[in-house]
Amino acid sequence: MGRKGLPVGTAMVLHALARGHRHGFDLMEQTGLTSGTVYPALDRLESLGLARSRWEDAKVAQEQKRPPRRYFEITAEGKRELIAALEKYRALAPVSIDGVRHPPTEDPT
Amino acid sequence: MSERRTSGARRILVATAWLVPAHRRRVWLRQWQAEIEHRSRLLGASAGLGRFTLGAVRHAVALRREEMTMRGWWGEVRASARALLRAPGFTALTVVTLAIGIGAASGVFSLVETMVLRPVPLPGGDRLVAVFSSNPQRGFGRFSVSYPDFADFSERSDLFETTSFYTPRPRDLSGDREPERVRTVEVHTDFFDVLQSGFRLGRPFDPSDHATSASPTAVLSEALWVRRYGSDPAVLGSAVRIDGVPHTVVGVVASGQGWPREAQIWVPLRWGGVVPDFARPRSNHTWQVIGRLQPEVAVAEADAQIRALAATIYAGPDVDRQDEGIVAEVVSLQAAAAGDDTPAILTVMAVAVGLVLLIACLNASGLLLTRAWSRSHELALRTALGAARIRVAAILIGESLLLALAGGALGVGLALYALRRVVSGLPLGGPDLSGIELNLSVAAVALCVSVVASLVAGAVPAVRASRTQVAEALKDGSTGSGGGPGRSRFHRGLVVVELSLSLALLVSAGLTVQGLQRQVAVDPGFDHEDLLTFTVRLPAARYPEADLVDAYYREAVTALERLPFVRAATSTSRLPLGAGGFGLYRSFAFDGEPRPPEGAEYAASWIEVDPGYFSTLGIEPREGRAFTGEDESASEPVAIVSRSLARRMSPDASIVGRPITSIYDENVPRTVVGVFDDLQFGGLAREEPEATVFVPRSQAARTAMAFLIRTEGDPTPHVAEIRAVMASLDGDLAMDDLRTLREAHNDDLAGIRFLTILFGSFGAGALALALSGVYGLVAYTVSQRTREFGVRMALGASAAEVRWSVVRDGMTLALVGVGVGTVIAYALSRALTAALFGIAGLDPATFVWAAAALVLAVALASWGPARAATRVDPVEALRTE
Numbered sequence: 001m002g003r004k005g006l007p008v009g010t011a012m013v014l015h016a017l018a019r020g021h022r023h024g025f026d027l028m029e030q031t032g033l034t035s036g037t038v039y040p041a042l043d044r045l046e047s048l049g050l051a052r053s054r055w056e057d058a059k060v061a062q063e064q065k066r067p068p069r070r071y072f073e074i075t076a077e078g079k080r081e082l083i084a085a086l087e088k089y090r091a092l093a094p095v096s097i098d099g100v101r102h103p104p105t106e107d108p109t
Numbered sequence: 110m111s112e113r114r115t116s117g118a119r120r121i122l123v124a125t126a127w128l129v130p131a132h133r134r135r136v137w138l139r140q141w142q143a144e145i146e147h148r149s150r151l152l153g154a155s156a157g158l159g160r161f162t163l164g165a166v167r168h169a170v171a172l173r174r175e176e177m178t179m180r181g182w183w184g185e186v187r188a189s190a191r192a193l194l195r196a197p198g199f200t201a202l203t204v205v206t207l208a209i210g211i212g213a214a215s216g217v218f219s220l221v222e223t224m225v226l227r228p229v230p231l232p233g234g235d236r237l238v239a240v241f242s243s244n245p246q247r248g249f250g251r252f253s254v255s256y257p258d259f260a261d262f263s264e265r266s267d268l269f270e271t272t273s274f275y276t277p278r279p280r281d282l283s284g285d286r287e288p289e290r291v292r293t294v295e296v297h298t299d300f301f302d303v304l305q306s307g308f309r310l311g312r313p314f315d316p317s318d319h320a321t322s323a324s325p326t327a328v329l330s331e332a333l334w335v336r337r338y339g340s341d342p343a344v345l346g347s348a349v350r351i352d353g354v355p356h357t358v359v360g361v362v363a364s365g366q367g368w369p370r371e372a373q374i375w376v377p378l379r380w381g382g383v384v385p386d387f388a389r390p391r392s393n394h395t396w397q398v399i400g401r402l403q404p405e406v407a408v409a410e411a412d413a414q415i416r417a418l419a420a421t422i423y424a425g426p427d428v429d430r431q432d433e434g435i436v437a438e439v440v441s442l443q444a445a446a447a448g449d450d451t452p453a454i455l456t457v458m459a460v461a462v463g464l465v466l467l468i469a470c471l472n473a474s475g476l477l478l479t480r481a482w483s484r485s486h487e488l489a490l491r492t493a494l495g496a497a498r499i500r501v502a503a504i505l506i507g508e509s510l511l512l513a514l515a516g517g518a519l520g521v522g523l524a525l526y527a528l529r530r531v532v533s534g535l536p537l538g539g540p541d542l543s544g545i546e547l548n549l550s551v552a553a554v555a556l557c558v559s560v561v562a563s564l565v566a567g568a569v570p571a572v573r574a575s576r577t578q579v580a581e582a583l584k585d586g587s588t589g590s591g592g593g594p595g596r597s598r599f600h601r602g603l604v605v606v607e608l609s610l611s612l613a614l615l616v617s618a619g620l621t622v623q624g625l626q627r628q629v630a631v632d633p634g635f636d637h638e639d640l641l642t643f644t645v646r647l648p649a650a651r652y653p654e655a656d657l658v659d660a661y662y663r664e665a666v667t668a669l670e671r672l673p674f675v676r677a678a679t680s681t682s683r684l685p686l687g688a689g690g691f692g693l694y695r696s697f698a699f700d701g702e703p704r705p706p707e708g709a710e711y712a713a714s715w716i717e718v719d720p721g722y723f724s725t726l727g728i729e730p731r732e733g734r735a736f737t738g739e740d741e742s743a744s745e746p747v748a749i750v751s752r753s754l755a756r757r758m759s760p761d762a763s764i765v766g767r768p769i770t771s772i773y774d775e776n777v778p779r780t781v782v783g784v785f786d787d788l789q790f791g792g793l794a795r796e797e798p799e800a801t802v803f804v805p806r807s808q809a810a811r812t813a814m815a816f817l818i819r820t821e822g823d824p825t826p827h828v829a830e831i832r833a834v835m836a837s838l839d840g841d842l843a844m845d846d847l848r849t850l851r852e853a854h855n856d857d858l859a860g861i862r863f864l865t866i867l868f869g870s871f872g873a874g875a876l877a878l879a880l881s882g883v884y885g886l887v888a889y890t891v892s893q894r895t896r897e898f899g900v901r902m903a904l905g906a907s908a909a910e911v912r913w914s915v916v917r918d919g920m921t922l923a924l925v926g927v928g929v930g931t932v933i934a935y936a937l938s939r940a941l942t943a944a945l946f947g948i949a950g951l952d953p954a955t956f957v958w959a960a961a962a963l964v965l966a967v968a969l970a971s972w973g974p975a976r977a978a979t980r981v982d983p984v985e986a987l988r989t990e
Contacts, residue, residue, distance in 0.1 A: 024144050035164020040171035066150065069143040070136070
């Protein structure tokens with residue numbers, strides 16, 4: 001999959017991970033993707049070695065009287081893959097549709 | 110409100126968890142529980158929770174898909190195997206069920222194939238044919254061909270490359286060691302040219318062996334050469350004594366290359382091109398004709414041509430009245446080997462075993478259906494959630510295939526074991542079975558049948574599942590239940606068919622048991638302990654005169670009676686209790702009275718005996734007297750009749766003193782001098798005692814007789830002395846079938862005993878299968894009706910009432926099964942009666958017993974689930990829904 005590039009949804013999740021969001025639910029909020037997309041994408045990223053997961057410290061969870069959550073981090077490999085993906089998307093020249101330029105301005109990030 | 114929503118979401122998680130591959134399930138579940146908890150704390154139980162939770166399901170489906178893609182078909186198989194192992198009871202039951210069916214079917218059909226269908230292993234064996242006469246008009250099956258017919262058929266060189274004929278004649282082989290009776294075949298010229306048999310040693314006969322002046326030659330079978338001569342090559346060229354006449358051995362036919370299959374010695378007919386007088390009439394149907402077809406001629410074509418030829422011949426003027434309607438037919442040699450008289454046992458066995466396979470398949474289908482239906486919720490959910498339909502079908506079909514294969518492997522193992530260990534002991538005639546092997550194509554067919562049955566059973570719910578919509582599946586409730594009336598009716602149908610087929614097998618078992626019992630329990634009419642028997646054949650060449658024959662038997666009896674341990678000795682043409690000898694049936698009428706119309710004569714068994722016969726058996730006349738030494742060839746022809754015949758021929762007055770005649774053959778008036786009680790002669794019990802006419806041996810001069818020797822105590826230790834006496838009279842005569850009368854009687858019962866065991870075990874197996882079917886169905890129904898029972902008990906129904914409603918359910922099945930089964934059993938027992946001598950069919954008592962046994966067994970099988978039904982706690986039952 002790495003060779004063919006990541007699907008957009010997965011790339012978005014990876015992108016959000018790189019920005020420091022670590023839990024599935026936060027990632028949903030950030031990406032606007034559904035739970036049915038985000039969680040499988042996380043598994044896929046992990047199995048590709050682009051992300052790794054850890055369980056939250058049980059003590060912390062216990063203090064807050066909730067089950068420990070699983071959180072994810074981007075790996076070095078994931079960073080490289082993300083850069084490649086971003087390069088690919090950046091290579092798409094801005095396009096004017098119905099007289100409106102897309103994207104409207106250069107993305108500051 | 111919020112609590113309820115989250116708990117609903119958690120329940121969906123738990124319900125979906127099975128979808129996740131096992132090794133990822135725990136992580137998946139913990140993760141989603143945490144996320145849902147987190148989300149509801151953050152957002153409260155907002156309306157989006159359902160959608161969010163649906164994500165968990167999609168996640169689960171994605172994981173499952175990934176798993177399936179990764180592991181491929183082998184992984185699929187392993188997953189199916191694991192699923193099956195998680196239900197060990199179901200799996201074991203199904204595998205054993207299928208194994209019984211497949212094992213029995215492939216074993217028995219292999220046996221049939223070896224005995225009946227295997228082509229003759231000769232070069233160009235498919236071109237080898239046999240030609241038979243038959244007379245369908247008169248109800249005569251295949252018989253031999255006359256010499257003129259043979260000559261006419263052989264002229265059709267457009268059909269046959271070569272033809273020849275033979276006739277089997279038992280002979281006594283003697284010389285270097287103890288004489289024995291051997292299956293000898295007298296063959297015409299070109300016999301081995303037709304067969305092109307392979308020779309282990311030496312050569313086939315050449316034309317010079319058939320010359321009138323030729324010195325006698327013989328060809329041995331390899332089996333005989335190995336057994337009797339220890340594979341000694343020096344036998345070739347040496348002389349063996351056949352009926353006391355030295356024959357030079359010119360060849361040994363390789364094993365399996367001879368014809369007929371059971372032949373041990375071949376000797377040439379030495380006609381030297383001159384057809385002897387006795388062979389000239391067209392009415393003398395004596396010869397077994399074989400031929401090798403021209404390469405381009407099909408058997409069917411030759412058959413049509415020869416039939417047409419025979420029709421022309423027998424429409425001609427010079428044909429005897431009794432030969433009108435004779436038909437000729439050409440059949441392949443392997444079909445001829447199977448014969449008109451293909452052991453009826455095999456046919457009946459094949460039917461019985463086919464029924465067992467059918468029951469096994471039905472039962473396996475029932476088991477699979479129950480399993481699939483109890484999982485229909487799961488399957489529907491899988492489909493609804495996007496698992497490809499083909500995947501769902503693959504899971505079910507994979508399980509079915511695995512079960513069928515496991516059952517097949519076990520069944521083939523059972524069949525192999527049975528064939529190697531059991532079959533060689535069966536009382537079946539025909540070809541040598543020592544080398545019998547499992548027929549793989551037969552096993553494959555049986556396996557295919559069971560695979561198809563399993564697939565059908567697997568496919569029904571698969572199709573249903575793929576049609577079911579998610580809403581429907583979830584509407585069914587969370588218990589995974591939901592037996593519609595349709596599936597129940599189908600399942601009940603299966604069980605009813607199983608029950609009816611087992612009834613049919615039980616009835617057959619009952620009939621054979623009855624036949625056996627009647628046989629064992631029968632009063633032979635005399636003391637049948639301490640009697641030794643054997644048969645002797647005097648060759649016509651050395652005993653051409655009736656006087657010589659008579660002298661031999663007189664001397665033999667005298668010499669035997671001189672032995673200190675012999676209380677009495679006698680000779681007879683036929684032994685009682687089916688112990689052997691030479692049966693002959695004739696038609697009788699009173700001499701001097703108008704001949705009765707054909708069919709209205711008195712038929713009776715014709716038995717030639719020595720004067721000492723009755724005293725050896727220890728029986729006294731009812732009327733008149735026994736034979737004495739005065740009844741000899743020169744004196745007045747006399748006869749003794751059995752009581753049943755006397756009663757039939759002369760119900761009002763004594764038959765003693767009246768002359769009777771065997772009207773179609775001997776045609777000599779014989780004065781009845783005595784009446785004896787009926788003895789048990791027939792192998793298998795008849796409804797009525799067998800009518801018998803005894804005549805003095807010396808007035809009939811038959812050359813082949815059986816001896817009957819009564820000894821002080823067990824005769825077995827004295828066999829050597831008896832042999833010595835017989836050898837001193839004529840050292841070239843074989844004492845065939847040497848055994849005690851009791852042993853002979855037991856051997857005679859071996860056939861029916863075998864059938865009894867066969868049908869008994871098939872019946873028991875079928876019943877066991879059908880009962881497991883009943884049990885499964887009733888238990889399944891009970892599990893489906895848990896709520897109903899709960900409600901009923903909550904409303905005050907007693908445990909007994911609930912139990913009864915379950916048992917009644919089973920009873921309904923049993924009664925319908927008995928109804929249908931009676932029809933099948935009727936047909937089967939008719940066939941059994943027709944195929945097997947002497948078993949009285951259609952015995953109402955057997956039907957009633959079998960049906961009662963079935964109903965009782967079904968009641969017992971329903972009892973377990975019925976008790977389970979009453980143990981339902983009403984509150985619990987209501988809560989499950």
